[in-house]
Amino acid sequence: MSTAPKTIPISIYTPASQLTEPGRLFRGMLRDMVISRELAWRLLVRNISSRYRHTLFGYVWAFLPPIMTAGVFVFLQKAGYFTVGQTQVPYAVFVLAGLILWQAFADAVHAPLRLVQQSHAMLTKVNFPRESLILAGVGEVLFASLIRLVLLVLALFWFGVGVQWTAVWFPFGMLALIGMGIALGLLITPVAILYHDVGQALPFALYLWMFLTPVIYPAPTAWPGSLLVVLNPVSPVLDTTRDWLFSGSAQFLTGFFAVCGLTVLALLAGWLLYRLALPILIERMSA
Amino acid sequence: MAEAPVVQVEQVSKKFCRRLRYSLWYGLTDLAAELTGSNGKDELQLRQAEFLAVDDVSFEIRPGECIGLIGHNGAGKSTLLKMLNGLIRPDKGRITMRGRVGALIELGAGFSPVLTGRENIYINGAVLGFSKQEIDAKFDEIVDFAELHDAIDAPVQTYSSGMYVRLGFAVAAQLNPDIFLIDEILAVGDVAFRMKCFKHLLDSKRAGKTIVVVSHNMIDINRVCDRVVVMERGRKIYDSDVSAGIATYEKVLSTRRHASDQRAADAAAWIDKVELFDAVGNRREDYQTGEDLVAEVTLAAKREVGNARLIVHVMNPSLGTLGSFASPHKGFAFDIEPPITALRFRMPKLPLLIGSYSLMVSLYGSGIKDFLHGMTDAATFKIIAPAVNTFGYGVCHTVNFEHDWELVNLQTETKLRVSQSR
Numbered sequence: 001m002s003t004a005p006k007t008i009p010i011s012i013y014t015p016a017s018q019l020t021e022p023g024r025l026f027r028g029m030l031r032d033m034v035i036s037r038e039l040a041w042r043l044l045v046r047n048i049s050s051r052y053r054h055t056l057f058g059y060v061w062a063f064l065p066p067i068m069t070a071g072v073f074v075f076l077q078k079a080g081y082f083t084v085g086q087t088q089v090p091y092a093v094f095v096l097a098g099l100i101l102w103q104a105f106a107d108a109v110h111a112p113l114r115l116v117q118q119s120h121a122m123l124t125k126v127n128f129p130r131e132s133l134i135l136a137g138v139g140e141v142l143f144a145s146l147i148r149l150v151l152l153v154l155a156l157f158w159f160g161v162g163v164q165w166t167a168v169w170f171p172f173g174m175l176a177l178i179g180m181g182i183a184l185g186l187l188i189t190p191v192a193i194l195y196h197d198v199g200q201a202l203p204f205a206l207y208l209w210m211f212l213t214p215v216i217y218p219a220p221t222a223w224p225g226s227l228l229v230v231l232n233p234v235s236p237v238l239d240t241t242r243d244w245l246f247s248g249s250a251q252f253l254t255g256f257f258a259v260c261g262l263t264v265l266a267l268l269a270g271w272l273l274y275r276l277a278l279p280i281l282i283e284r285m286s287a
Numbered sequence: 288m289a290e291a292p293v294v295q296v297e298q299v300s301k302k303f304c305r306r307l308r309y310s311l312w313y314g315l316t317d318l319a320a321e322l323t324g325s326n327g328k329d330e331l332q333l334r335q336a337e338f339l340a341v342d343d344v345s346f347e348i349r350p351g352e353c354i355g356l357i358g359h360n361g362a363g364k365s366t367l368l369k370m371l372n373g374l375i376r377p378d379k380g381r382i383t384m385r386g387r388v389g390a391l392i393e394l395g396a397g398f399s400p401v402l403t404g405r406e407n408i409y410i411n412g413a414v415l416g417f418s419k420q421e422i423d424a425k426f427d428e429i430v431d432f433a434e435l436h437d438a439i440d441a442p443v444q445t446y447s448s449g450m451y452v453r454l455g456f457a458v459a460a461q462l463n464p465d466i467f468l469i470d471e472i473l474a475v476g477d478v479a480f481r482m483k484c485f486k487h488l489l490d491s492k493r494a495g496k497t498i499v500v501v502s503h504n505m506i507d508i509n510r511v512c513d514r515v516v517v518m519e520r521g522r523k524i525y526d527s528d529v530s531a532g533i534a535t536y537e538k539v540l541s542t543r544r545h546a547s548d549q550r551a552a553d554a555a556a557w558i559d560k561v562e563l564f565d566a567v568g569n570r571r572e573d574y575q576t577g578e579d580l581v582a583e584v585t586l587a588a589k590r591e592v593g594n595a596r597l598i599v600h601v602m603n604p605s606l607g608t609l610g611s612f613a614s615p616h617k618g619f620a621f622d623i624e625p626p627i628t629a630l631r632f633r634m635p636k637l638p639l640l641i642g643s644y645s646l647m648v649s650l651y652g653s654g655i656k657d658f659l660h661g662m663t664d665a666a667t668f669k670i671i672a673p674a675v676n677t678f679g680y681g682v683c684h685t686v687n688f689e690h691d692w693e694l695v696n697l698q699t700e701t702k703l704r705v706s707q708s709r
Binding site: 013017125 | 309310314315317320321322324325326327351364369370372373374375376377378379380381382383384385386387388389392393396397399400401402406409410413414415416418419442465558564
């Protein structure tokens with residue numbers, strides 16, 4: 001920035017859709033993704049430190065919700081209010097692992113929308129690489145997930161549960177869940193910025209979705225329960241990732257890889273949509 | 288060959304919609320059009336509840352030029368600036384920016400109130416495109432510029448608004464783009480800091496930067512700009528010399544004010560028109576400081592009004608009433624005879640500096656409550672020369688005060704005063 005480059009950058013703004021010049025569009029996307037990293041890191045550090053700076057208990061707040069939720073389900077299950085099938089490991093560990101994986105996905109769905117809304121003032125006033133918001137969002141989800149994984153490790157020791165060697169694949173499964181979440185989040189962000197109905201419905205929809213996913217119960221294999229695995233793309237990924245940890249053999253591996261392939265495509269589509277939509281959204285935001 | 292313009296705005300229009308329901312729906316349809324690639328293919332068409340916030344504006348800026356973008360609120364300046372900055376796209380036309388663009392539009396973008404000044408310098412710096420190394424190298428300079436040595440490790444939510452803005456400007460001042468876009472930011476902070484910002488801006492200008500400034504403060508515009516573009520309802524109505532441009536803007540301001548014309552019920556007489564002439568009787572609207580101005584007031588009447596009074600207020604659109612005088616003050620008494628009575632008043636050696644002015648004229652009968660007719664903006668005129676000096680080397684602002692200077696001989700005069708006060 002301080003040394004003048006030899007070639008003068010020329011920016012041209014016209015009303016034509018950015019899709020009419022795909023070469024320029026894709027070059028811009030790549031360039032901005034690369035130069036986003038520094039800013040993304042700053043925003044990530046800012047968001048994490050400002051979230052906990054004003055608290056008494058600090059990072060405890062990252063641990064507390066999954067422990068409390070898991071505790072409730074363990075209590076309900078122990079008290080016999082509902083029964084789940086046989087789990088390979090103590091139910092408390094099983095449900096904690098499930099909740100942590102689900103939370104990674106749910107956080108990722110919320111991340112793009114949350115970051116764009118939070119950066120409203122910046123977006124309407126400053127021309128910075130927009131990809132940095134997404135990268136910062138991914139970073140926040142990873143950070144929260146890592147903290148919760150520490151909790152899971154502690155629980156494993158507490159209950160004396162050993163993990164399978166396939167647990168080395170666990171991070172891959174977790175990234176797949178986060179990737180799915182970000183992709184979905186990117187795809188809903190444009191409409192959600194215009195119509196806040198989406199944001200209102202989102203927590204509720206994710207809450208319902210959690211019960212339709214084998215999070216607090218093992219994946220059903222018998223009809224009609226097996227539909228939950230066939231129709232719900234999160235199920236094979238979440239169940240496979242948990243299986244890698246506890247059972248060593250994954251029953252929905254094909255589903256897992258199919259969903260991973262789709263996730264990569266959905267991420268690219270979501271990124272493109274985000275990029276195309278932002279100038280239009282900013283216009284309506286400042287309205 | 289002349290240098291290529293750094294900023295080229297060609298017949299740019301931008302639609303806007305103030306009705307939220309429609310606006311959101313249009314956002315969605317625009318998004319669909321963007322995805323199908325059909326945006327920008329059709330002729331510009333206004334949908335229901337839409338209007339043109341920027342309407343067919345064209346201009347060019349040469350390297351090193353500093354132009355002021357002025358106009359009343361909602362004239363389209365900020366929308367235009369957002370398009371120059373690439374935040375939103377034009378709906379028609381084309382904008383070309385040759386060079387790196389730096390915007391001083393939002394000071395302290397990305398600041399988190401609970402984090403310290405130190406942390407926020409790095410965040411704001413990153414938002415503006417600086418790397419950590421660059422900020423590291425400039426950190427002390429930023430803190431010096433912001434004059435925040437003691438408070439740099441306190442959360443910015445404990446800062447006064449002045450401190451906040453100083454910190455924001457100090458970071459932004461490190462920007463070194465080819466084209467500066469500046470929106471109303473010089474209106475903040477105390478006088479000393481504003482002068483510092485000006486100096487910085489003038490230094491950038493001297494270094495050959497191209498600058499676009501949006502401001503409502505005409506003194507600021509006069510101080511830094513070589514040229515002004517005046518916008519009114521989305522259109523460019525003037526593009527040239529600064530002083531005349533400012534007068535044009537003030538004229539627009541005054542015509543936009545609701546010209547009120549109050550008349551008493553069944554008034555016996557009223558003001559028909561007020562016309563302005565120079566000393567030799569030519570009708571004129573533009574004057575120089577120190578010239579004579581003659582106003583001719585034509586009064587119409589149904590019935591005779593004895594011992595009437597005329598009150599004249601001299602107004603400035605930005606400042607309001609500068610002064611007023613009434614006909615009895617100079618012992619001038621007159622009666623109004625139907626149908627028409629004309630009278631004339633002279634304002635010798637206008638003590639007004641460059642700007643736009645108007646006369647508000649009110650007609651009364653002899654009694655204090657005998658209101659007949661009041662006309663705001665009964666006549667308007669501009670002072671277009673001589674130039675003012677905004678740097679403190681000449682005359683400036685509104686009134687041209689008579690004044691003179693001399694050196695004081697301390698030895699003789701103090702003795703004299705002491706002896707007199709005894």
